[in-house]
Amino acid sequence: MTNKELQALVEKVSLEYFKKPFLHQAIFNSRLQTTGGRYHLNSGNLDFNPLVVEIYGLDELLGVIKHELCHYHLHLENKGYQHKDTDFKLLLKETGGSRFVKPLKAKKRLEHYRCTKCQADIFRQRKINTTRYVCQCGGKLKHLTN
Numbered sequence: 001m002t003n004k005e006l007q008a009l010v011e012k013v014s015l016e017y018f019k020k021p022f023l024h025q026a027i028f029n030s031r032l033q034t035t036g037g038r039y040h041l042n043s044g045n046l047d048f049n050p051l052v053v054e055i056y057g058l059d060e061l062l063g064v065i066k067h068e069l070c071h072y073h074l075h076l077e078n079k080g081y082q083h084k085d086t087d088f089k090l091l092l093k094e095t096g097g098s099r100f101v102k103p104l105k106a107k108k109r110l111e112h113y114r115c116t117k118c119q120a121d122i123f124r125q126r127k128i129n130t131t132r133y134v135c136q137c138g139g140k141l142k143h144l145t146n
Contacts, residue, residue, distance in 0.1 A: 001053055003027045010046065013065050017095045018073050036064035036101030039071035039081075046072065051104045066097030115139040 001009075007026050014022035029047035032038065038047040046068045053061050070091045074081035080088055092099065113122040113130070117139025130141045 001028075001050075006048065009061075010065055010069070013062065014069055014073075017066060018069055020073055022069065022072070024072075034104060036060075036098075036104070037068040039068050039075070041075065044072065044076070049101075049104060052101060055104065056102055060098070060102060063096070063098030064101055066095045067092060067099070070095065070097055109145070112144040113141040114144055116142055 003026075006028060010026040011022045014020060024044040024046070026046040026048065028050040029038070030050055032047060032049040036049050036052045040047070046065075048061070048064060048068070052064055070088055071081045074085075074087055074091060080086060082088060108125055110123040110125060111127050113124065113128070114120070115122070115135035115137060118135060118137045120135055120137070122135070122141065127143070128141070130143060133141065135141055
């Protein structure tokens with residue numbers, strides 16, 4: 001999906017679900033890491049994470065578009081546009097937008113070690129030098145993660 005197609009989709013969703021036009025710019029922003037989209041208060045533009053479409057497809061993107069359009073339209077009407085506001089929660093429910101985007105990043109892989117003496121399992125985010133570090137009981141550690 002290109003930025004031009006995204007712009008057309010956002011304009012269509014805005015008219016269909018909100019009965020109001022979307023008059024600003026909508027683009028894909030690959031620098032977004034964990035969020036599905038972002039509404040810019042100053043400019044009124046919307047950014048969307050391209051991973052949402054790649055990983056989960058168009059249905060999930062539609063939920064994110066509705067979510068960001070809730071921020072957009074409520075802010076322009078000087079109503080509560082933040083996640084905590086009742087106006088936002090009601091409009092999001094009314095339009096069927098998603099409250100949260102599904103996880104976009106894989107969880108970090110943990111390094112797994114086992115003590116040869118007490119059989120304790122030890123998990124670390126980074127590899128450790130097993131010749132230098134030992135278990136609390138004094139036993140040697142064996143690296144199990146491939």
